[in-house]
Amino acid sequence: MCGEPGATSNRIEAAYAALLERFQYGTTEAGQDLSGLVRMIHSAYEVLSDPEQRKAYDAQLSQEAAAADAELQSQLDSQALPGFTRVQQVPETLLAVLPELAA
Numbered sequence: 315m316c317g318e319p320g321a322t323s324n325r326i327e328a329a330y331a332a333l334l335e336r337f338q339y340g341t342t343e344a345g346q347d348l349s350g351l352v353r354m355i356h357s358a359y360e361v362l363s364d365p366e367q368r369k370a371y372d373a374q375l376s377q378e379a380a381a382a383d384a385e386l387q388s389q390l391d392s393q394a395l396p397g398f399t400r401v402q403q404v405p406e407t408l409l410a411v412l413p414e415l416a417a
Contacts, residue, residue, distance in 0.1 A: 319372055323363065330359040 361367045
């Protein structure tokens with residue numbers, strides 16, 4: 315709905331109203347209690363509707379995303395096979411079969 319950073323306050327308010335309307339009765343058709351979900355939606359709205367709290371939230375989210383990206387890159391780098399940077403580093407057996415593969 316309005317999950318992207320930089321959403322306008324009008325968009326946040328509209329998404330909040332839509333979510334409250336969707337979960338207004340506090341239970342699902344199967345009888346599940348949704349009061350905790352409604353409280354979470356309200357809490358999120360309070361943060362996103364206050365400019366200072368939202369700025370702090372966006373900064374925290376950005377830091378967490380950067381840390382997650384760095385961790386993922388580190389894991390990918392540790393699993394990566396060493397690349398060949400020059401033709402001279404390609405094993406002779408691979409060089410021998412390349413013409414057959416190209417044909």
